[in-house]
Structure formats: structure tokens, C-alpha cells
Amino acid sequence: MTPKRGVFIGQRKDRMGARLLMMLTCIRLAEDFDADYRVNWFPPGADAPELDNPEELFDPEWIKSQFLDQKTHDRLAKDALPVWSYLGDATPDRLMAHLAAGRSVLVEEGFEVLAFPWEDIEAIRPRYREFTHRIGFTPHIRHIMELADARLSGQGVSAYHIRRGDILNALPWKHTTWPAKVEPEELYDMHLSKRLDRPAIMFSDQPELIARFQKRYPNLMQMSDIANLSGMTRAQRDFLELYAMSRAEQVIAPFISAFSMAAARISGQQRLVFRDVLTEAELDEANENVIRRVAQGPETFLNPSEAAHVYAKAAQYLCAQDRCQEAYDLGQPILDAGADNAFLPLLQALNAFYLGKWKESEQLARDGLENPHLWPEDHAVLTALRGAILGARKKRWAAGRHFAKAFWAKPLRPDVVVLGSRMLYRDQLPVRLFPPVDWALQRKLRQRRFPPFNNLYLVQHKVIVRAPCNFDMILLDWSDLSLDQRARRLQDSGPRLQALWAGLTAIDDVPEQDPAVESLSSLLQWRMGEVAVESAIDAARDVVLRCPDNPLYHKRLAELYADAGDRRQARLTMAEALACDPDSAFLVFAMGQLLARIGAEEQAEAQIMHAAELDDITAAIQGAAGQICLKRGEKQRAQVFLQRAKALCPTYKRFSNQLKRAEV
Numbered sequence: 001m002t003p004k005r006g007v008f009i010g011q012r013k014d015r016m017g018a019r020l021l022m023m024l025t026c027i028r029l030a031e032d033f034d035a036d037y038r039v040n041w042f043p044p045g046a047d048a049p050e051l052d053n054p055e056e057l058f059d060p061e062w063i064k065s066q067f068l069d070q071k072t073h074d075r076l077a078k079d080a081l082p083v084w085s086y087l088g089d090a091t092p093d094r095l096m097a098h099l100a101a102g103r104s105v106l107v108e109e110g111f112e113v114l115a116f117p118w119e120d121i122e123a124i125r126p127r128y129r130e131f132t133h134r135i136g137f138t139p140h141i142r143h144i145m146e147l148a149d150a151r152l153s154g155q156g157v158s159a160y161h162i163r164r165g166d167i168l169n170a171l172p173w174k175h176t177t178w179p180a181k182v183e184p185e186e187l188y189d190m191h192l193s194k195r196l197d198r199p200a201i202m203f204s205d206q207p208e209l210i211a212r213f214q215k216r217y218p219n220l221m222q223m224s225d226i227a228n229l230s231g232m233t234r235a236q237r238d239f240l241e242l243y244a245m246s247r248a249e250q251v252i253a254p255f256i257s258a259f260s261m262a263a264a265r266i267s268g269q270q271r272l273v274f275r276d277v278l279t280e281a282e283l284d285e286a287n288e289n290v291i292r293r294v295a296q297g298p299e300t301f302l303n304p305s306e307a308a309h310v311y312a313k314a315a316q317y318l319c320a321q322d323r324c325q326e327a328y329d330l331g332q333p334i335l336d337a338g339a340d341n342a343f344l345p346l347l348q349a350l351n352a353f354y355l356g357k358w359k360e361s362e363q364l365a366r367d368g369l370e371n372p373h374l375w376p377e378d379h380a381v382l383t384a385l386r387g388a389i390l391g392a393r394k395k396r397w398a399a400g401r402h403f404a405k406a407f408w409a410k411p412l413r414p415d416v417v418v419l420g421s422r423m424l425y426r427d428q429l430p431v432r433l434f435p436p437v438d439w440a441l442q443r444k445l446r447q448r449r450f451p452p453f454n455n456l457y458l459v460q461h462k463v464i465v466r467a468p469c470n471f472d473m474i475l476l477d478w479s480d481l482s483l484d485q486r487a488r489r490l491q492d493s494g495p496r497l498q499a500l501w502a503g504l505t506a507i508d509d510v511p512e513q514d515p516a517v518e519s520l521s522s523l524l525q526w527r528m529g530e531v532a533v534e535s536a537i538d539a540a541r542d543v544v545l546r547c548p549d550n551p552l553y554h555k556r557l558a559e560l561y562a563d564a565g566d567r568r569q570a571r572l573t574m575a576e577a578l579a580c581d582p583d584s585a586f587l588v589f590a591m592g593q594l595l596a597r598i599g600a601e602e603q604a605e606a607q608i609m610h611a612a613e614l615d616d617i618t619a620a621i622q623g624a625a626g627q628i629c630l631k632r633g634e635k636q637r638a639q640v641f642l643q644r645a646k647a648l649c650p651t652y653k654r655f656s657n658q659l660k661r662a663e664v
Contacts, residue, residue: 006099008033008083009068009076010107011040015048016238017259024265025114026107027131028124029083033092035099037107038068038076050234057239062136080104083114088494091118113265126268132243144227144240151226152247158200159248160188161260165205168305175342175373177312177457181254184310185209186289187274190282191252192217201225201248203241208302242266252277287317294330297337304339315347319459320452324354342373346382346457353389354462362389376651380410381457384419388463391428399423400430404617409649411471411487414450415457421446421468433617435478435586436552438516445473445503470503472496476523477552478586480593481620483652497528519543519553526560533564544576551580551587558594567598585615589624612641619648623655630662638662 010026012019019041026037041054054063068076083105086095095116098105107114113128115121137145163181166173192200192213201221202210210222223229226244229237238259245251245263251271253260264271274283293300294314298307311334318327328351335344345368352361365386368374374382387402403423406416423429424443431439447470450456460468472490479488490496501524510517522539525531540557547553554577561570574594578587592607605628612625622645629638639662646655 004102005035006080006102006104007035007076008037008105008107009040009073009080010037011043012108013043013046013048015259016051016235017242017257017262019048019051020239020242021262021265022107022109023135024128024131024262025109027134028127029105029107029114033095033099037066038072039066040068040073040077042070050238053233053235056233056235057137057141059136059138066136076104077106080106082106083109085492086116088492089117092116112261125265125270128265129246129268132246132266141236141240144229145243147227148240148244148247152201152244155199155249157221157248158191158195158198159245159251159260159263160192160200160202161245161251161253161257161263162188162202162204162206162209163254163257163259164209164302164306168206168303168309172373172375174305175371176375176378177309177343177347178254181257182309182313183254183274184286184290184293184313185212186286186293187278187283188213188252189216189289190286191274191277192220201244203245206302250277287314290314291318291326291330298334298339299337304334304337305341307334307337308339308341308344312343312347315351316452316457316459319351319354319462322462324351324462327351328355342368342371342375343378345371346378346385349382349385349389350458353385354459358389358393362386362393365389374651377410377413379651380406380413381415381419383409384416385458388419388423388428391423391426396428397430397433399428400433401617403429404433405619405648407471408481408618408620409483409652411475411482411484414455414468417471418450418456418458418460418463418468420471421466422464424469425464425466434474435481435584435590436550436555436581437474437477438520438552441507441510441514441516441520442469442471442473444507444510445470445500446506447499447503470500472500473503473520476500476520476527477555481586481589481618483620483623483649491527494528497524500524501528515543515547515550515553519556523556523560526563533560536560537564549580551577551584554580555587555590562594562597570594570598571600583614585611585618585621588614589618589621592624612644616644617648619645619652619655622648623652623658626655626658626662630658635662 008026008029010022012022023039026039030037054067080103081098089095113121113125115124167178167182168174199221202213203223204210214220223241223244227240229240242259242263243266245260246266251260251264252274253271255273261271278286290310291314294307294311298304301307301310311330315327315331318324328348331344331348331351345364349361349364349368352364365382368382369379369386383402384406387399387406390402391399403420407420410416446467449460449467452459475482475487475490479490482488504517504520504524518539522531522536526533526536537557537560540553540560544553544557554573558570558573558577561573571594574591578591581587588607589611592604592611595604595607608624608628611621615621622641626638626641626645629641639659642655642659642662646659649655
């Protein structure tokens, strides 16, 4: 009997823009791969209460045909694979076979048009405009869509999106910066002043801003000039504004905004950012205007929170120009005005760090880490910054402990990578606080500098002169110690493995015959699928013979044996690794992980528990021991390990949830 063909299941937990783009992607995939699609509108952890009533937007019959109930979702998702797992394939064969076998594909992509390596994204992009009309909107929603088409389509309109709203005023959003989402008014002013004779429309979740712009530009439209949305729900308003934005000739918005990005995708074009439409001289002039407004004081902004968010942009611009004292001086009045945004002490600690004010910088970092509203990413950055400050003050052990906590929490965060690179280059990381690593090679294995001002608080040249390290070299062996899921997926990430290989082959002052190079090279080639596991084992065995006292090389060989299915040899070889350093919590934990992998569960748990007793720095090890105790019903003992884990990484919610389960 031929199984029923699999379907694409679209789901997003966030707001309108991302959800709409997800649905359009599902429609596209279903059409191109001869399948159907369904929408899981209520995934666990959904964080958009305004979308809890989809009947406000969609026709009931369409909802009935396309939306999944929980029971159907669970059945279809049981053996589903995420669509990203096919993004490394050269052909559609594996995806087509998966669908033909009746298995589904999860689609959670909501920010970009999705295209596989064998497809032409530029041929796909224009098709999204038509896909919108395949969604079953209610008649009233469709009527206003037609009004927007009549007023805006083909008129050469520029649409501007200013994001403020929940970013400024709501928890938890106000407590982290959004450099890719918040753009200062001065940039919009600069572009509007160049196109005074052209029609334009502005959208914002902060009506006061539109009113402020309309005083300066009387011909500037807003949504109320097209239709009265005052009696509509937030979900209806959000969608109709998004659709109207998509009718413009060009959409100009912050670098990251699912709302404006979806609008651009619907229209079949690329969304533009200010760097696309302003010259360097115009950008510099606008930024200087921002600095002048910040210098006038927080009262020139909507509220202290907006002043803080715009200041974050100004501070980066100033520090990139070595005007750190100016950035430092501008920050204090905003704090004095009552801005309670959790990221402000982080920015001021960085300013003090650049200026060499070590004691003040450390105090700001210490105080900032006490804020319960600090986001996990920002907590990791501030922890790493405190480590770098302690390193500068020659407190090497404390510096290493702070960096270790930051690294295992968020090892891919650019700020953490740059600060860790500085500490490694300056010999401020005690190796006993970390698992076995080829540190000499890690110093030389680097990556390209991170793009400035995007997902990065610090200014790189103020922290390190050299390019940052590629710490994926550490994660290649020790990803199980990371709490970050993306970091743990290194072995499934072709681009990250290729970047490691590029960094390794770029090293020109270490011979290819060096054991560290040979060991990493053979392991990488196996992970990238370029050599057979037997070949990788031969190379690893040769390195072990030359370096019998290096536990890292034994561990790598043991895991290669496990990959080849040789459980006995894997176990014996990992024992050799452990014999090199019997008191290393990391090696004991690695033995436990290997034993679990080969099915020796009881012995694996004993090793992991022993590792947790030896360790006092690694949240993942403490958390694993706590989970074992929970499974055994030993709640009091579980609390000990889980409390240690939470103390090491207080922002990791899983530990808090497990502690609740461990309550006696």
C-alpha cells in the first residue's frame, strides 16, 4: 500500500510578519514539491496573544481546511524533519523521498525567502506576491486589501517602518538592545528630505512618531489615509498595515524586522535598509545629528527608554571613531533620568573598559549581572566582559572562571568570541578550567571579523587587533558542554565545518605534519564527509602513537571508533584518554557520554555523577547530574546539582523548571 504523501507543517511562535512569511513559504514549498501544507497556529510557547483568535483574519472554512488541531499535529510531526536539515543537500532527492514516504517537514523559517542549494532564489522571490491571495482572508479584510492596492500600487511610493512600541515599553523586550531593529529618526529624515516630491507612507507602532514626522512632511501618508482601522483588533491592524506596506515601490526599514521583511517578500522584492539608500556622507551626517540630540538630554525623546535605545546606536558609532569618552559622558544622564533598561550598565561598562577604567568597569559589570531582567545573551556578554576586566587586572583564575561560564552559555555570541580571543591572546585563560584543547593551534585558527553594529555590542578594534578565534574548534570536541542548541549542532552545519577547515588551511606557520594539525584535519575531513571513517581512524591512531600522553587525541580516536560501530575499542580508547588525567571532570563526563552512546546506561550515569562531584564550573555537567537524580526520584540530591547549575547559568530556564520538579 502506498503511504499518503507527507505535508509541510508551518509554525512560528512570534508575531504577524514572521507567521505570514512562514505561510507563504509553505505555499511555495507545497506547490514546488507536489505536496500539501498545514499550519500549526498554536505551537507550544507561542508569544503573540494578539494572534490567539485567527478567525479575526481568516475565513472559518479555510481555517478548517488548513489549520492543525493538536492531535493531528502530533501525529504528523512524530517522524517529521525540519526543513533546514535539507539546506545542505545538493539535490532534492532526499526531500522528495521523505515526502513520498508519508513523512512531514517542519517549516519554521519566518525571516527570509527559503531556497535550497539546487534552486534559484531570484526566480522564487517574485512569486511570493501572488501567494498572498491564496490565503483565505475574510471578506472585510479582503476589501481593505483592495483599497490599499488602489491607493498605493504603481504610484512610486516609499514605505517607511519605524519600530518602537514593545521594544521601548514592554517586558522583556525593553531590557535588551535592538541595533538591527531600532533606527534613529535622523536616518528617516535624511531620506525623506531627498524625496520631497515623491509620495511616501510611514508605519509605526508608536503613533507619536508618525505625528512628529507629519509636522515636518505634510504630504507623508499613514494607514488612516487609506482606511479607518480604529475598530479593528491588533491582529487585523497588523496584517492590513503589513499588506499596505507591501504595495509600495520600495520598503525602507531597520535591518531586522520580520514585519517589513514580510511586506517586502509579499511584494516580490528585497527590503531596503538605510545603507542601501543613503551615501556614506549622508549616513555620517545623520549619525552626528543623532549624537547632537542625545547630548540635548533624555527629554528630547519619547521617554528614557527610547533615549537608552537610541543612545546604544550613538555609543557604538562614537566608539568606532575612538570617541569613547564622549560615549561615556552621554550615557550617565540617561541613567540619571531613570532609564531602567538592563542593557545600560553593559554599555557603560564597555565604555569604561575602552577607557581603561578597570575598577569602575568591573563594578558596572557586577551590578549589571544582578539585574533579573538581563537577557541570556546579554548576561553572557557581561560575564565575558567581567572576565576580560579581571584579566586586565591580572586576576587570571577569576578571569578564566567568568569566561568559562560565558562561553558554555553562549559560545557563538560574537562579543563572547571577541572577548575570549583577547583573553587567549593575552594568556589570561587557565587551561585547567577548560577541557583538553590544542590551545596553541586555537590561537592561530581564526575567523573573519564580525560585521560591525549587528548582534555585537563591542567595537572589535577596541578589544583586539587580530581577527577573532574560531572557537568552533573547541565545540567540535566539546559541544556537549554547551547549553546553546545552535552551538551543539556544529556537526550538522556544513558552513561552520567549512569555515573551520578554511581557518585551519590558512595557518601558514605550523607544519602540516604537526600532530595538532593532523588530528584536527582528519577529524574535520570525516565530519565533512570527505574521507571514510576508517581513514580518519588510521590518521588518529598515528597521532596517538606519536602523542600517547595527550588525552584529546585519545578522546577523538575513541569517538571515531564509536562512529565506526566498534564499541569495545571506543570504550578502551576513552579509558586511555581518562588515564592521562583521571581527575579531569571533563574527561570523566566524556566517558559518561560515550558509555551512554554505546548503551551502557548504568555505568554512564555513574561517570556523569562522578564528573559533577569533580566539577565546579560547568553548568551542563551539573545539570546532567541533576537530571539523573530526578530520573531516579532522588529529589533532594537533584536540588544540589541543579542549584549549582543555575548558579553557574542563572538565565537558563531549563534549570529553573527542573528545580521546580525537584521540590520535595
